[in-house]
Amino acid sequence: MAMEFLKxxxxxxxxxxxxxxxxxxxxxxxxADISPEMLENLRRDMISVxxxxxxxxxxxxEMDFDRADRSVAFVANIPVIRIKRxxxxxxxxxxxxxxxxxxxxxxxxxxxx
Amino acid sequence: MDxxxxxxxxxxxxxxxxxxxxxxxxxxxxxxxxxxxxDADIGLRNLDVMMGLENRVVYNFIDVLEGTCRLNQALVRDxxxxxxxxxxxxxxxxxxxxxxxxxxxxxxxLRKEFDFIILDSPAGIEGGFRNAAVGADEALxxxxxxxxxxxxxxxxxxxxESMGKGPIRxxxxxxxxxxxxxxxxxxxxxxxDILAIDLIGIxxxxxxxxxxxxxxxxxxxxxxxxxxxxxxRIASRLVGEDVPFPVLNDENGRGILxxxxxxxxxxG
Numbered sequence: 215m216a217m218e219f220l221k222x223x224x225x226x227x228x229x230x231x232x233x234x235x236x237x238x239x240x241x242x243x244x245x246a247d248i249s250p251e252m253l254e255n256l257r258r259d260m261i262s263v264x265x266x267x268x269x270x271x272x273x274x275x276e277m278d279f280d281r282a283d284r285s286v287a288f289v290a291n292i293p294v295i296r297i298k299r300x301x302x303x304x305x306x307x308x309x310x311x312x313x314x315x316x317x318x319x320x321x322x323x324x325x326x327x
Numbered sequence: 328m329d330x331x332x333x334x335x336x337x338x339x340x341x342x343x344x345x346x347x348x349x350x351x352x353x354x355x356x357x358x359x360x361x362x363x364x365x366d367a368d369i370g371l372r373n374l375d376v377m378m379g380l381e382n383r384v385v386y387n388f389i390d391v392l393e394g395t396c397r398l399n400q401a402l403v404r405d406x407x408x409x410x411x412x413x414x415x416x417x418x419x420x421x422x423x424x425x426x427x428x429x430x431x432x433x434x435x436x437l438r439k440e441f442d443f444i445i446l447d448s449p450a451g452i453e454g455g456f457r458n459a460a461v462g463a464d465e466a467l468x469x470x471x472x473x474x475x476x477x478x479x480x481x482x483x484x485x486x487x488e489s490m491g492k493g494p495i496r497x498x499x500x501x502x503x504x505x506x507x508x509x510x511x512x513x514x515x516x517x518x519x520d521i522l523a524i525d526l527i528g529i530x531x532x533x534x535x536x537x538x539x540x541x542x543x544x545x546x547x548x549x550x551x552x553x554x555x556x557x558x559x560r561i562a563s564r565l566v567g568e569d570v571p572f573p574v575l576n577d578e579n580g581r582g583i584l585x586x587x588x589x590x591x592x593x594x595g
Contacts, residue, residue, distance in 0.1 A: 228509065230510050241478065
């Protein structure tokens with residue numbers, strides 16, 4: 215009896231813990247409904263876009279799905295090594311940080327990926 | 328009261344859809360509501376045998392939709408209680424024999440006659456399930472506290488939500504209090520954490536469910552078995568009564584707290 219009580223409180227043993235963890239993991243993928251292949255493509259595309267603007271440590275990228283109730287967030291953790299200067303938007307003036315319109319719409323190409 | 332069309336579904340097979348359908352239909356009828364239990368599992372009908380009405384089936388709802396008979400010819404009246412009817416499925420047809428438009432039409436016909444239309448859905452997520460759900464307003468999702476059943480329930484909940492059904496409420500069936508107490512079975516709170524929908528009932532594992540299926544007498548015709556009481560409470564909550572979730576006892580009569588936190592947060 216005492217053991218049971220302790221077990222319950224400290225949550226050791228018990229296959230239900232495993233069951234819950236397995237369910238949580240499997241459901242993240244079920245709910246996100248994204249194939250490993252798609253995930254890999256996404257990773258590659260993301261790296262190619264981001265490396266236009268900064269050097270990143272591609273070996274340490276973490277990508278995962280974060281779950282809250284029935285919604286899923288895609289969270290990427292990308293270590294930055296260095297921000298590139300050459301690709302800064304042309305019209306951005308130093309000090310104007312109230313950027314209602316950010317300069318993302320600027321057309322610029324030719325920067326090698 | 329407006330008629331209520333409720334689909335009973337689960338994704339996974341064998342978790343208790345038909346048992347739930349028959350028991351809450353009986354309980355609602357005994358409470359004085361006019362109820363029809365519809366077997367929406369074309370080709371694999373079972374609700375008739377679970378309710379003990381298999382010998383009285385003449386027509387089925389496809390006959391009604393095809394104009395072979397009138398609705399009241401296909402309805403099988405349960406003689407054990409007033410106001411309870413079964414609308415059987417066709418056994419020798421396939422799920423493709425009806426389309427969603429026809430199922431909506433059928434539900435609309437039944438709305439004119441009944442307070443509660445309880446649709447027993449087939450397992451799966453394909454056409455048969457969609458046809459069962461299309462004409463329904465709300466849903467009862469049945470699961471057991473096991474990994475595959477909960478996973479499939481999650482899928483079904485997503486589909487029901489995308490179809491605009493609501494409220495979608497959860498029945499946790501075949502809970503084994505002893506295993507829960509030992510930490511060897513998902514408890515109510517675990518399942519609710521994962522599925523994040525309102526709970527409407529917890530049904531303990533109960534051998535009398537097997538016996539009642541053998542006899543074709545839904546448990547809610549009598550009041551004694553633990554599962555009977557659980558289904559009875561679900562029926563009461565369905566009509567908006569505030570019924571507390573009791574402590575479930577294991578074989579030794581020791582209780583477990585069935586869900587604690589979220590139970591008190593839920594409404595009707």
